[in-house]
Amino acid sequence: MANLKEIRSRIVSVNSTKQITSAMKMVSAAKLHRAQSAITRMRPYAEKMQEILRNLSDSLDVSENVYGVQREAERVLIIAINSNRGLCGAFNNNVNRKVRELIDRHKGAKVKVLGVGKKAYDTFKKTDELAGAGYPELPYEIFNDLNFENASEIAESVMDKFAEKRLDKVYLVYNSFKNAAVQHTTVENFLPVEPPKSDEENGDNSGQTEFIFEPNKEEIVEALVPKTLKIQFYKALLDSNAAEHGARMTSMHQATDNATELVKELNLVYNKARQASITNEILEIVSGAEALNG
Amino acid sequence: MRVEIITPDESLFKGEAKSVSMPGIDGSLGILDNHAPLITALKAGDVHVRTGSGEEKTFTLKGGTAEVLHNRLLILAE
Numbered sequence: 001m002a003n004l005k006e007i008r009s010r011i012v013s014v015n016s017t018k019q020i021t022s023a024m025k026m027v028s029a030a031k032l033h034r035a036q037s038a039i040t041r042m043r044p045y046a047e048k049m050q051e052i053l054r055n056l057s058d059s060l061d062v063s064e065n066v067y068g069v070q071r072e073a074e075r076v077l078i079i080a081i082n083s084n085r086g087l088c089g090a091f092n093n094n095v096n097r098k099v100r101e102l103i104d105r106h107k108g109a110k111v112k113v114l115g116v117g118k119k120a121y122d123t124f125k126k127t128d129e130l131a132g133a134g135y136p137e138l139p140y141e142i143f144n145d146l147n148f149e150n151a152s153e154i155a156e157s158v159m160d161k162f163a164e165k166r167l168d169k170v171y172l173v174y175n176s177f178k179n180a181a182v183q184h185t186t187v188e189n190f191l192p193v194e195p196p197k198s199d200e201e202n203g204d205n206s207g208q209t210e211f212i213f214e215p216n217k218e219e220i221v222e223a224l225v226p227k228t229l230k231i232q233f234y235k236a237l238l239d240s241n242a243a244e245h246g247a248r249m250t251s252m253h254q255a256t257d258n259a260t261e262l263v264k265e266l267n268l269v270y271n272k273a274r275q276a277s278i279t280n281e282i283l284e285i286v287s288g289a290e291a292l293n294g
Numbered sequence: 295m296r297v298e299i300i301t302p303d304e305s306l307f308k309g310e311a312k313s314v315s316m317p318g319i320d321g322s323l324g325i326l327d328n329h330a331p332l333i334t335a336l337k338a339g340d341v342h343v344r345t346g347s348g349e350e351k352t353f354t355l356k357g358g359t360a361e362v363l364h365n366r367l368l369i370l371a372e
């Protein structure tokens with residue numbers, strides 16, 4: 001049996017780890033709250049935009065847009081959205097595994113990965129798939145200050161490349177936020193743009209209204225499509241950000257629980273060892289006294 | 295009419311207004327009560343909102359899209 005001092009120092013160390021994990025859990029909970037409200041704030045914007053685009057695309061083909069051209073997928077870009085920090089369970093691994101699957105599916109094509117988030121960058125830095133030249137440098141700094149402007153900078157650089165026909169297909173791989181405990185690893189087609197699905201119920205309502213288009217439909221679509229793309233990208237970032245904090249919160253919660261369990265076990269071992277050593281001492285004294293009497 | 299100006303990050307304005315002028319791509323656009331349904335693209339510039347009490351509020355946009363429907367103006371700003 002380990003000696004008392006050893007066990008005592010282990011208890012102390014497990015306890016301090018527990019304090020750290022439970023503090024991290026609190027921090028994540030607070031950050032999750034903020035990330036969630038960011039999603040709620042931007043949701044009406046995204047919905048409205050989709051609705052306007054749907055109104056327009058009833059009579060207009062979005063695939064005529066520069067961002068809507070379908071080409072043979074020879075140069076593929078995968079945007080992998082990870083977190084900047086670890087300690088969030090399988091969060092990043094899930095995304096990166098999906099990215100690997102996608103790479104394997106495009107065997108004949110030239111596939112590059114744009115890592116958003118430090119972890120994705122680090123993972124693909126070691127392979128030759130990491131997209132380097134021509135993309136915003138260090139795209140992982142975005143999570144330090146996540147706002148629409150920063151997000152659209154990255155989105156624009158990718159969209160420009162698609163418009164210049166230097167990319168044929170762009171995927172978006174990220175964790176979408178379901179609730180604090182559940183994340184879904186999602187693969188989305190980013191480019192070319194898919195025509196918005198006309199919702200039956202919505203279609204009925206909007207179909208009846210005759211809109212005036214100023215200056216004209218074509219120009220509005222021209223202006224709107226890049227905006228929806230940026231919104232889609234921004235939404236993915238926000239989703240992933242919320243999912244990250246959710247994942248970290250759960251995994252830190254688990255770590256705290258585990259630490260509590262461990263401390264309990266160690267305390268038991270410690271008390272047993274203490275009792276054993278006391279029993280031993282008494283035994284020695286008694287047998288010593290016995291020897292003197294005898 | 296009801297006016298709402300939102301950006302992806304926040305809601306800039308929400309409330310009743312008498313008139314709104316905004317920078318359309320082909321020139322400034324004024325919207326009054328009961329305007330016909332309209333969808334328009336906006337360029338960078340200022341949006342002026344005149345509220346019921348005669349107060350005027352100004353918002354600077356980098357572009358956006360506006361929709362008028364059922365006496366409700368929605369500006370998706372950037």
